[in-house]
Amino acid sequence: MISVAEARARILAGFAALPAETVALPDALGRVLAEPVTARLTQPPFDAAAMDGWAVRAADIAGATSDRPVALRRIGESAAGHAFSGSVGVGEAVRIFTGAPVPTGADAVVMQEDCSADDASVLIGRAVVAGRFVRPAGFDFPQGRELLPKGRRLTARDIALAAGGNVPWLSVHRRPRVAVLATGDEIALPGDPLGPSQIVSTNALGLCALVATQGGTAHNLGIARDTVDSVAAMAAGAAGCDLLVTTGGAAQGDYDLVRDVLADRGVSLDVHSIAMRPGKAVMFGRAGTVPLLGLPGNPVSTGVTAVLFLRPILRVLQGLPPDDGEGPRRARLGTALKANDRREDYIRATLTTGDDGIPTATPFDRQDSAITSLYAQADCLIVRAPQAPAAEAGAVVDIVPLSGGALNL
Numbered sequence: 001m002i003s004v005a006e007a008r009a010r011i012l013a014g015f016a017a018l019p020a021e022t023v024a025l026p027d028a029l030g031r032v033l034a035e036p037v038t039a040r041l042t043q044p045p046f047d048a049a050a051m052d053g054w055a056v057r058a059a060d061i062a063g064a065t066s067d068r069p070v071a072l073r074r075i076g077e078s079a080a081g082h083a084f085s086g087s088v089g090v091g092e093a094v095r096i097f098t099g100a101p102v103p104t105g106a107d108a109v110v111m112q113e114d115c116s117a118d119d120a121s122v123l124i125g126r127a128v129v130a131g132r133f134v135r136p137a138g139f140d141f142p143q144g145r146e147l148l149p150k151g152r153r154l155t156a157r158d159i160a161l162a163a164g165g166n167v168p169w170l171s172v173h174r175r176p177r178v179a180v181l182a183t184g185d186e187i188a189l190p191g192d193p194l195g196p197s198q199i200v201s202t203n204a205l206g207l208c209a210l211v212a213t214q215g216g217t218a219h220n221l222g223i224a225r226d227t228v229d230s231v232a233a234m235a236a237g238a239a240g241c242d243l244l245v246t247t248g249g250a251a252q253g254d255y256d257l258v259r260d261v262l263a264d265r266g267v268s269l270d271v272h273s274i275a276m277r278p279g280k281a282v283m284f285g286r287a288g289t290v291p292l293l294g295l296p297g298n299p300v301s302t303g304v305t306a307v308l309f310l311r312p313i314l315r316v317l318q319g320l321p322p323d324d325g326e327g328p329r330r331a332r333l334g335t336a337l338k339a340n341d342r343r344e345d346y347i348r349a350t351l352t353t354g355d356d357g358i359p360t361a362t363p364f365d366r367q368d369s370a371i372t373s374l375y376a377q378a379d380c381l382i383v384r385a386p387q388a389p390a391a392e393a394g395a396v397v398d399i400v401p402l403s404g405g406a407l408n409l
């Protein structure tokens with residue numbers, strides 16, 4: 001058995017960022033930039049009014065108050081999308097609306113609440129400094145400014161920013177293509193009629209969904225039967241994918257065939273047994289040209305090992321660092337834990353936040369790797385190092401949050 005850290009290092013050494021492709025901005029949410037996004041225009045492109053009111057020369061109204069307003073001659077109007085073409089001279093004002101270009105000659109905007117107007121003139125009831133309620137050209141960013149760096153996973157806000165920079169398409173890493181293969185004579189698809197000793201496959205659909213949350217495209221290859229030929233034939237469907245993930249058939253039993261199939265094909269496994277619980281039976285190697293990650297069949301083992309090994313692979317393939325660094329990584333224990341043995345434990349737990357704002361992770365009583373109902377409820381995994389001594393309630397522990405994904409505000 002090797003440690004989790006060594007297994008991760010060996011597995012991730014086999015992956016690098018996928019090539020770039022160009023996508024239209026509406027399709028870029030959750031994708032990772034292969035090139036920085038640079039502004040193609042200056043924003044705002046002109047000096048723009050920040051309020052509805054009157055564009056004036058500040059010097060003209062220096063002494064204006066509500067009791068002693070200053071009268072200016074109104075000479076036109078500037079609306080958003082319809083600039084005033086003339087220029088504002090001494091003693092003149094232009095009616096202006098939010099977002100409209102401030103005419104040349106004017107250097108400030110007075111809110112309409114401080115003014116009263118008739119057809120020919122306007123009374124300005126407040127003095128303002130030059131620049132008041134004017135957003136100068138380039139106030140947000142100038143043309144040529146880097147708006148978003150290479151390697152950024154695009155959020156909803158980033159899409160709006162790129163649109164503001166007049167960038168209609170951008171360069172992102174190709175989505176990882178991941179083939180998913182379930183194995184086992186006992187496995188049936190949800191909705192299929194079940195034989196007397198059959199169970200429904202949870203793992204493949206869960207893995208496909210996890211791939212989607214991480215920005216990849218999953219190809220569900222179906223269910224291989226417990227024969228070498230069936231596993232080999234169905235695994236061949238992964239040709240052209242960036243990764244084949246199998247579930248089940250990874251342990252030592254007479255019908256655990258994924259290993260045999262790999263061995264038959266001369267596949268050397270870089271990883272085949274990891275000192276962790278759940279998930280000891282993880283394999284990593286290469287099936288032909290396609291890297292293969294073999295995950296154990298117990299559903300929670302599949303889920304936990306996918307979080308620990310598949311998620312970072314998908315991130316690296318998209319040009320991201322292996323870990324997201326999001327969310328809390330430490331919490332206080334809600335209940336005491338016994339000393340650990342030689343396997344690193346990933347304990348399913350809930351997270352609550354106390355009055356002091358510090359999260360508390362409370363393990364479920366039952367930790368069997370077949371209990372999917374509790375895994376779905378878990379907020380995090382508590383990480384217990386091999387041989388960790390007993391820990392009291394309140395002790396600070398490392399956690400892996402079970403949250404995050406490709407879509408972000």
Ligand SMILES: Nc1nc2c(c(=O)[nH]1)N[C@H]1C(S)=C(S)[C@@H](COP(=O)(O)OP(=O)(O)OC[C@H]3O[C@@H](n4cnc5c(N)ncnc54)[C@H](O)[C@@H]3O)O[C@H]1N2
Pocket residue numbers: 182183184186187199200201202203204247248249250251252253256278279280281295296297298299301369
């Ligand atoms: N003698 C030993 N037996 C086992 C060991 C061991 O080290 N020595 N390890 C145990 C551990 S830990 C795990 S985890 C499992 C891993 O076994 P496999 O990866 O070979 O998985 P299977 O035997 O095929 O299945 C295990 C379990 O999971 C169910 N399963 C499988 N696929 C699915 C699926 N797609 N959806 C839902 N459930 C699935 C399967 O029916 C079994 O109940 O081995 C232990 N045994």
Ligand code: MOO
Pocket residue numbers: 276277278279280281296298301369
């Ligand atoms: O891999 Mo097993 O995961 O310890 O149930």
